[in-house]
Amino acid sequence: MKIMLVNPPRFEGLPVIREERCEITERYSVLEPYSLLQLAAILRDRGHNIALLDANGFDYDYAHVEKKLADVMPDVLIFRFTPTTFDHDTSICAIVRELNPKIKTIGLCWTLNKVPKDVMDSVPELDYYATGDYETVVPSIIEKISDVSGIGGLVWRSGKDVIINTPTRGMIANLDELPIPAYDLLDSLDPYFINTPTDEVFTIMYTSRGCPYGCIYCTVAGTVWKPRSAESVMKELRYLKKKYNVKLVSFFDETFTIDKQRIMDICRAMVEEKLDIKWYCNTRANLLDEELIIAMRDAGCRGMSIGVESGSQKILDMASKRITVEEARNVIRLAKKHGLKVLCSFIFGLPGETWDTVDETIQFVKNALPTGVQFNVAVPYPGTELHRWAIEKGLLKETGWRHLYQHESVVGTEDMSPEDLNKARYMAYKALYTYPIWYLENIKHVLKNPEDFNMAVKYSIKIINNFVLHRMEHSH
Numbered sequence: 001m002k003i004m005l006v007n008p009p010r011f012e013g014l015p016v017i018r019e020e021r022c023e024i025t026e027r028y029s030v031l032e033p034y035s036l037l038q039l040a041a042i043l044r045d046r047g048h049n050i051a052l053l054d055a056n057g058f059d060y061d062y063a064h065v066e067k068k069l070a071d072v073m074p075d076v077l078i079f080r081f082t083p084t085t086f087d088h089d090t091s092i093c094a095i096v097r098e099l100n101p102k103i104k105t106i107g108l109c110w111t112l113n114k115v116p117k118d119v120m121d122s123v124p125e126l127d128y129y130a131t132g133d134y135e136t137v138v139p140s141i142i143e144k145i146s147d148v149s150g151i152g153g154l155v156w157r158s159g160k161d162v163i164i165n166t167p168t169r170g171m172i173a174n175l176d177e178l179p180i181p182a183y184d185l186l187d188s189l190d191p192y193f194i195n196t197p198t199d200e201v202f203t204i205m206y207t208s209r210g211c212p213y214g215c216i217y218c219t220v221a222g223t224v225w226k227p228r229s230a231e232s233v234m235k236e237l238r239y240l241k242k243k244y245n246v247k248l249v250s251f252f253d254e255t256f257t258i259d260k261q262r263i264m265d266i267c268r269a270m271v272e273e274k275l276d277i278k279w280y281c282n283t284r285a286n287l288l289d290e291e292l293i294i295a296m297r298d299a300g301c302r303g304m305s306i307g308v309e310s311g312s313q314k315i316l317d318m319a320s321k322r323i324t325v326e327e328a329r330n331v332i333r334l335a336k337k338h339g340l341k342v343l344c345s346f347i348f349g350l351p352g353e354t355w356d357t358v359d360e361t362i363q364f365v366k367n368a369l370p371t372g373v374q375f376n377v378a379v380p381y382p383g384t385e386l387h388r389w390a391i392e393k394g395l396l397k398e399t400g401w402r403h404l405y406q407h408e409s410v411v412g413t414e415d416m417s418p419e420d421l422n423k424a425r426y427m428a429y430k431a432l433y434t435y436p437i438w439y440l441e442n443i444k445h446v447l448k449n450p451e452d453f454n455m456a457v458k459y460s461i462k463i464i465n466n467f468v469l470h471r472m473e474h475s476h
């Protein structure tokens with residue numbers, strides 16, 4: 001079959017991240033469409049004829065996409081969409097229908113998998129919505145395209161109006177069996193960067209999927225954690241190094257360090273093979289200790305992103321975060337002690353939030369001084385505990401998922417309105433960005449780690465640009 005995979009164009013000029021749980025507009029990051037590259041490799045291995053277009057990465061508009069589609073004229077189109085860019089992303093289906101009504105359309109989106117009927121009702125030209133693990137669900141669709149009944153993790157139309165939902169996940173058993181993503185289908189890795197362009201060859205990568213923790217606001221909470229082996233991770237890293245001379249990797253796993261031994265094995269292999277790749281990861285405050293931090297640093301880790309979410313223990317407990325404020329403070333201190341940068345994210349508007357707890361968070365940040373911060377407002381994604389809580393309390397004023405931005409609140413708490421939460425977010429940024437000790441602390445880091453000088457300068461310019469010009473919208 002001739003299959004074309006498309007990462008749709010940017011949204012109103014803003015880059016869009018359409019990857020796993022992370023489906024947002026983000027002014028300061030352009031990421032490889034990793035999941036589409038992965039799928040492309042799987043389908044190519046099965047003998048299909050594959051074309052891929054990353055319109056977001058290379059900043060192509062829909063006219064360009066349409067031309068490419070007309071050139072390729074595929075049998076099947078596969079694309080990703082996100083809640084806040086939904087109408088923009090899914091408009092590709094109408095383009096395809098116009099070109100040739102026989103082309104089948106398959107959409108991927110993690111965040112909306114609990115409201116599949118809404119999705120299908122909103123886009124009559126969408127034939128299949130893969131809600132389960134795309135690595136198994138999509139190949140199954142392609143194989144059984146004349147009769148997809150019984151495929152788990154799939155929503156589809158039977159006849160004109162009947163929507164069939166087979167919700168079981170269609171889970172992938174062993175991530176090690178996946179081929180290396182088809183990076184070769186990208187013209188180059190030049191457009192890609194995260195947070196700040198550093199002019200270094202960069203990619204994102206997954207070494208595991210899922211998260212067994214139960215944070216009430218999270219769309220992957222309680223999913224099965226599936227790791228790749230150290231050898232499988234190394235195989236991809238070696239390939240990236242050899243073929244593209246990749247210098248910088250962001251491991252995009254939800255919780256990179258869940259299994260300490262696995263990370264120690266990966267780190268040991270990176271050191272032994274002198275890979276010379278700098279890398280970042282996402283993890284939790286309770287999943288790092290000094291031994292692991294040192295091993296990670298020695299293997300090229302330059303920093304990590306940690307979801308702290310609040311400086312108030314009451315809020316953390318109510319959000320089922322299963323960390324303590326002290327754990328977060330300690331891990332920031334330890335990581336910085338060993339020369340790593342720590343980017344912490346916080347959420348205003350979790351259950352129980354008041355102006356006092358907002359203040360606790362701001363004080364925590366001023367006291368713990370993480371290298372960088374993201375302040376978000378709570379987003380009641382469908383299917384999460386937070387969504388259920390907001391409905392039960394009558395707090396959810398705006399239910400449409402097209403408005404679920406992390407910079408603009410749609411749900412208050414018992415004590416704070418959505419407008420209060422937007423104010424709190426801006427206030428928190430202002431408190432940090434006007435706090436001289438935070439700058440001094442970061443200058444100290446750069447003096448000890450001069451290789452971070454360039455990035456620090458670019459990051460500072462970004463902060464000013466973002467805060468003054470954009471009031472921290474569509475960015476973190």
Ligand code: SF4
Nearest residue numbers: 211213215218221254
């Ligand atoms: S730790 Fe919590 S927020 Fe992070 S991925 Fe797991 S459930 Fe989600």
